[in-house]
Amino acid sequence: MRFLMKRKSLTICLIFLNLILSFSLFAQQQDTLSFITEDQFHFNYDFNFFRTGVNNTLMELYYSVSRNNLEFVPDSSGWVANFICVGEIWQNDSLLMQTPWSNVDRIDSVAQIKPGQRLYGVGYFPMKPGDYLLKIYMQDRNSGFQRSYQSEVHVDSFATDHLDLSDIQFASQIRHSDQQNRFYKSGFTVIPNSDRLYGTGLPMLMFYSEIYNLKKPQEPDTTKYSVTYRIIDSDGQVVREFPEKVRLKPGASAVDVSGMNIISFPSGTYFLELQVKDLFSGEEVSKKGKFFIFRKGDLAMSDSAAAANARKKIEAAYERVYQEMTEEQINEEFNAAKYIATGEEKNIFKKLDMKGKQAFMVEFWKKRDKTPETAKNEFRDHYLRLVNTANQKFREMKHGWRTDRGRVLLLYGVPDEIERFPYSAENKPYVIWKYFSIQGGVITN
Structure with missing residues (x-):
């Protein structure tokens, strides 16, 4: 092991020689260094149901991963992360559908990676009413790190003869758009919020839903429908009710997109209730969606006696x-x-x-x-x-932990940057760990 220091940048590089002279591609992936452990890896997923066609249901699967959990490797244009997410639908031990989604993130410099940044994805499954098992597999293709998840899924059919609502999709961002992309629907780009978490870093509660089977109006006053929003806490108490909004019917179906500032709400679990009324038929329908608020300051302990206890x-x-x-x-x-x-x-x-x-x-x-505390x-x-x-x-x-690399990892933590150099005629394969924040050099025993 050698230690290098660049005086101007105070960058410290730890170089470890790899004694293996040749190995397969699979072995390279297994030997790739990843410092993300199970409890540090932040991958979230969520799903909602929407009507598609006359009597079909579409399940939208949303997923996200923390950007700083992925391993970026250098390429000709900068740095690139590459991860794959695979969704499977099972029923009675039979695999019905399997869809992979490849995700690539390119940056000019690793300095662009900041805490809290997330990469989002979405996938789609046409479903029939019934009970299913959703399985999700995620793998970082650069580090080889992978995880799997599963959830039971119950699918209902949407009504065709009376007013009905889709699920409420919680979003981190919604904007008007005329350019179709993987997040586009009904004239909007809807970036999902797959963990449904809002608070100091994301103070606007944004959501998207679809309204089905609005009745055809016969008189001018019946060309409208109304929408009401309520926020309910975990005890079932209405903590805020917003004024009713009356809107013109665009047709038999409509899209509801809205947002509200929730920064004044304390940390906790909440429900958003959306209620729609057809002012022609008098029909009403409502749907609830759970979301969460976290504000770091709410958990600070100011009572010294409580802290001591x-x-x-x-x-x-x-x-x-x-x-x-x-x-x-x-x-x-x-x-x-x-x-x-x-x-x-x-x-x-x-x-x-x-x-x-x-x-x-x-x-x-x-x-x-x-x-x-x-x-x-x-x-x-x-x-x-x-x-x-x-x-x-x-x-x-x-x-x-007794190895040189283990000792350095325990003393200095996860390196800020990792460079890998393959076997060549002049050198054995080796890895460089870079620590940009250490001042004055490295002291070893």
Whole structure:
């Protein structure tokens, strides 16, 4: 392993030689380094039903992935991420439909990747009434990281002889458009919000729905229909009702697109109720959709007594964790933490019996918890996730955290950028890890 420093940019590169001289494409994918663990990976999906044709149902499947969860690799035009999402519809252990959607994201520089950015996709399945199983598979083609999900799906038919409504599709953005794309429908580009989460970063609750079977008007006053919106909390209480809107009928069907600012609402689970009334026939129909609001400030604990009480509960929880571990498991955890332990802590740990080690480990992680007011020790959880990642990815030794790459990962975290260089006549294959934020160089033991 070599360490390089560019003085002007203070960029530190960690170069690891790959001792394998030749390998297949599949082996390359498996050896590709990905630092995303199961609980760090942010992939969401949602689905809604709409009428298509006279008596058919279309299921729209929405999905999104955090941009910084994907691995970008250099190409001739900059950097590119590539992931595939596959949707399957099953019924009675039989595969009825399978559709893959390829997704490519190109950027000029990795500096364009910011926290909170999401990449969205949508797919479609024509469905008949019945019960199904939806299976979703997602894979990052650059890193090889993959996950799978499944949900039970019940499909009803839409009415043909009376007023009816589609599901409410929650969106992160809706705009008028005359250019058809994968998110286009009925004159709008509708970017889905697949986790239905709104709040400080997304203060506008935006949604799309379709109205079916409006009656043909016979008199001027009956050419209209009305729409009413209500927001209901998790206790079933109406927390806001908006004034009724009266609109002209464009035909037997209509599209309802709207948005409202919900930034003043506290964090919680809510329901949007949409009610439509045909002013000619007098028919009414309503539909509800669940959504969520999260504002970070709502969870801040200002009461010091409550914070202290919560801290005691956290410590008691970790005491139980170590009481259930064997001495060998506790030793293994501390050994993996030696990179961040002081010399004094190492000497003390050697002299402790089982009960002493249990108490020591609680205090060891407590001193390093940067957010003691929260319900868990994020520092410990993050560090042990990195240990697990090192064990999975760096298999030159039984314990991946003991390798050079494992040690660097635990000391400095996930690299800001990774460059891979294949085998050539002059060099063996190698990988460069770049850390842009480290000042003054790297110190190794």
